[in-house]
Amino acid sequence: MKKIISVMICLLFLLSVSAVSSSALPNVNVIVGDVDLDQSITVLDATCIQKSLVGMEELSYLQEVAADVDNDGSRTVVDATWIQRYIASIKSKQTTINEWIYYGFLDESFTSDKGDRYIVVPKGDTVTFEASGETPELFLPVTYEFYINDEVVQERGEDSAFAYTFDKAGRYTVKVRIYNRADWYEERTISLDVTEAQETVPTQSEA
Numbered sequence: 001m002k003k004i005i006s007v008m009i010c011l012l013f014l015l016s017v018s019a020v021s022s023s024a025l026p027n028v029n030v031i032v033g034d035v036d037l038d039q040s041i042t043v044l045d046a047t048c049i050q051k052s053l054v055g056m057e058e059l060s061y062l063q064e065v066a067a068d069v070d071n072d073g074s075r076t077v078v079d080a081t082w083i084q085r086y087i088a089s090i091k092s093k094q095t096t097i098n099e100w101i102y103y104g105f106l107d108e109s110f111t112s113d114k115g116d117r118y119i120v121v122p123k124g125d126t127v128t129f130e131a132s133g134e135t136p137e138l139f140l141p142v143t144y145e146f147y148i149n150d151e152v153v154q155e156r157g158e159d160s161a162f163a164y165t166f167d168k169a170g171r172y173t174v175k176v177r178i179y180n181r182a183d184w185y186e187e188r189t190i191s192l193d194v195t196e197a198q199e200t201v202p203t204q205s206e207a
């Protein structure tokens, strides 16, 4: 029982952390039919679909997912009609309106060939970092952006690995931002101390 509680506390902690560290999206769940992502299903959501169909509004990928209420893989005037019918209390089993879709990460990791938390390397060493993220299939592909001391050093892309040669001694924070197709992201960091290279022993000819 105690273990279950501590696992739950841990999960709550993780959820609150991800809420803080992630992009300004409303929640890790999207409600099917809530196209404007305001957490409720109203006629405005049907209007959103209609506007996008005539090119008056562009929907984000997450909005497109929320708009496809009959789950046929596309958003059409039929989806807008289903939303209007739902608001008029005409329910249908052909749609999943008001169901939640989770679009966060199921798991993420960040490691390097020299360790995964706090690592010490001599100046001139090359470290290879590797990240991974698991997200529901609907929200693939996962993309990665790498930072050193909060500056982008590898732009967002599908390459999950990043290698860097540390030419200056000092303390570094290497960060990866892991995104999914809905632009939800999580961050992971590794701290590094780069030390001055060991002094070489002079050879006899130099002595």
Ligand SMILES: [Ca+2]
Residues within 6 Å of the ligand: 033, 034, 035, 036, 037, 038, 039, 040, 041, 042, 044, 045
């Ligand atoms: Ca809404």
Ligand SMILES: [Ca+2]
Residues within 6 Å of the ligand: 067, 068, 069, 070, 071, 072, 073, 074, 075, 076, 079
């Ligand atoms: Ca549809």
